[in-house]
Amino acid sequence: MTEPALAVEGLRKAFGGLTATDDVSLDLRAGEIHALIGPNGAGKSTLIGQIAGWIAPDAGRVRLAGRDVTGLGVAERARLGLGRSFQVSSLAAPLSARRNVMLAAQAREGSSFRFWRQVRRDRALVAAAEAALARVGLAGRGNVPTAELSHGERRLVEVACALALGPKALLLDEPMAGLGAEGSGALADLLETLKAEAPILLVEHDMDAVFRLADRVSVLVAGRVIASGPVAEIRADPEVRRAYLGED
Amino acid sequence: MDKTREMVASVVLLAALAGAALWADAAGEPFYVNLASRVAILGLAGVGLNLALGFGGMVSFGHAAFFGLGGYACGIIAWHAGNYEPILTWPFEVEGTDRMPPIWGVAALVCGLAAAAIGALSLRTSGVYFIMITLAFAQMIYWFAISWPAYGGEDGLSIYVRNGFPGLDTYDALSFFGIAFGALLVALAVSGRLLGSRFGAALTMARLNPVRLATAGIDPFPVRLTGFVISAVITGWAGALYADLNGFVSPTMLSWHLSGELIVFVILGGVGRLVGPVAGAAAYVLLETFVGGATERWPLILGLALLGVVLFARGGIMGALAGRARHD
Structure with a gap:
């Protein structure tokens, strides 16, 4: 077994x-x-x-x-x-859905102690986040600040964050x-x-x-x-x- | 769109500061050139604090420790150079120097190490405890400086000859402003770059939602500690420049009043806005100089301004100029 x-x-x-x-x-x-x-x-x-x-x-x-x-x-x-979602959504409200998911992808992809390269131009991170968002059916909603998403969409963003961890x-x-x-x-x-x-x-x-x-x-x-x-x-x-x- | 507006407001503000210095120099008013240098240096110190307070969410009430340590690093090294007494004779001999770049290096190193030690202990707490512990550490250093007679104790330490910078006459007010302003631009560029990086993303999340940060696989503690150290190094750099501007360093630079003033710069200018502390420092220095010239009670005006910002305009000066902060 x-x-x-x-x-x-x-x-x-x-x-x-x-x-x-x-x-x-x-x-x-x-x-x-x-x-x-x-x-x-x-x-x-x-x-x-x-x-x-x-x-x-x-x-x-x-x-x-x-x-x-x-x-x-x-x-x-x-x-x-170990990916996790919370009973009460726990995301960074002012950040876009994509930014929230990118952070999880960032941890998977290696060190967070990189100080120079700009994340918004980091294709690997953006692509990983987009893939996770698409997986939960939120393709095209990545730019929306989390605070403006519906309750259900926020739940899905949390699942996308968990998925981005691999x-x-x-x-x-x-x-x-x-x-x-x-x-x-x-x-x-x-x-x-x-x-x-x-x-x-x-x-x-x-x-x-x-x-x-x-x-x-x-x-x-x-x-x-x-x-x-x-x-x-x-x-x-x-x-x-x-x-x-x-x-x- | 708001991002570009903030960019424009920031460039205009910095250009106004440089323009004021150039104009004062052309008008033969070195006093006002030095005033512009003061704004640039205090702004630089605020930019350092803003990295911890505004972007990392670490409300340090002890950043005077780093400002003062930077100042003392400058004063002590220059004092040894002036008296031809080595700083260390054992285990190897270390001479003083009267050049700014190595002095800045030492100031950065001292502040970085101090911040690593202070941060490692303070960052185990949060909220009001963090505020109090950072204050306590700064006060310890303050009282140590007062009671240590070797470098002037309570009376402070004079820097009789302003330290040099390769290729510039640092006694020329405009040249000195150029150095201070250059330092400010470097710190702003580095901070801006840093905040857009992976580390910046993690630091921002450490402020917004540390639970999410940990759940995303990033431990908040080392992220915060690194942010605190970088913040302290920038503030320490400002301290070294401030000592050279005044030709004097004293325990006042380490006092909790100064920690408070730095927080005022950040709040007045706009918490978490890159150029905010420069706007805050400019407003403070202008009030102090022009209103302070008319009445001793200028802090009352400052207090009212601060109250207004906290109650009605959380974004401070930058918020008024460029609208609410936006993330992408």
């Missing part, structure tokens, strides 16, 4: 008396969308924070394509191919949030095609989207993974229905 793109092993994190992440293990295999669901306060954000490198776990390991990245910072993990794994935190039916449908189609390029760990509230898109689902409740498996199995799991879907 090949190494999973992303693996979380026995991760634990407590804040004072509150155990936010309680012995969580999960993995992300090539070509799949693995959805992470759970009620509010289940510890999804803390888990994502530990995978991305913002929060140091108390115990456990994070591996990216077989490499232990537990001790590495956010930027280093990104350079190793990701080995994508960590998408509620990408559908706040999108209309049309917008989330388009994004779902995009994610379907992206997963072949880089598998996706998808944190999502929209259950329809999860059950449509995901190959596997893990359910997080009170910091623990209470169930993990193919969609059909999770849908039928009585414990999941009780804990999460509000049925008994």
Whole structure:
């Protein structure tokens, strides 16, 4: 068996008396969308924070394509191919969409400590950014300041930023949030095609989207993974229905 | 379109400064030539600070440290040259010099090293803590200069013979202005180029959204630290020129008042506008000279102007001349 793109092993994190992440293990295999669901306060954000490198776990390991990245910072993990989008769009609003994406391409392409050559004439960077924007369906919108883009377009720019890194794994935190039916449908189609390029760990509230898109689902409740498996199995799991879907 | 407007406004401003110096020289008024040199040098110091404050988002309240260190580098080296006493005798002998270029080199080196040390510690904090830590470091250097008697302590250090520059008579007011103005143009060109580079893109993002910068695979800390060091080197260069302009360097150049004045130049001229600090320094020097000639209470006018800028015209003078800053 090949190494999973992303693996979380026995991760634990407590804040004072509150155990936010309680012995969580999960993995992300090539070509799949693995959805992470759970009620509010289940510890999804803390888990994502530990995978991305913002929060140091108390115990456990994070591996990216077989490499232990537990001790590495956010930027280093990104350079190793962990692409990420945020629950609330995090872009530089005054800059154009292209500039936002070019920055990610810049990190992939080598050092940021180059002081003379002007980036706007750097064909490799511009081309990489344009390619990523085209990939998410934003060809021709590159010049628009991010602040003037629609909410849905900003979500897509974030995905383009993640793609420009040349990701080995994508960590998408509620990408559908706040999108209309049309917008989330388009994004779902995009994610379907992206997963072949880089598998996706998808944190999502929209259950329809999860059950449509995901190959596997893990359910997080009170910091623990209470169930993990193919969609059909999770849908039928009585414990999941009780804990999460509000049925008994 | 706004980019060209800012370019035009910048060129006009710089041409006005050079024109004022030429006109004053032709009219036989070296006092006003020196005033133009003062604007160019303080503007240069502000251009340095603007790189950290305006473009990198690092609100340093301690840039007087670099201005003063540059000044003292100039004063001390010239003092040794004037007294024929070597600066170092061990492990090897280092003589003083009375030439500007090597003095500038030493000033840049000293300021760069100081900024690397100060930045490495200060940049672990942000916001108001960063402001306070940079202030604290500058005050430490200030008090050290006051209590170190070897180079004049509180009384400062005179530079009896203005340092030379190959091919120019530096005592000629217009020639000295030419040197200061040339330094300003070099700093502006280098800053402009830098901001358009990959490093500039990273520095800009470190200000706008450090989370995005890290997520894009670039660690903000070394980017900020490098920006802080370059900023300090430019401000230090201005300090060395200022010491030569006045023929004197004292702890005043290191005081927190000066850090504040540099921030005033940047805010008055337009935060994050390349030529903004020059406009700010010009406005400050004009107020000080002409309003200050009429009333001691000129800082009141300055205060009102600053209040007006902060409340109603965030872009400062450059914003008024060239509209809002735009990115491409």
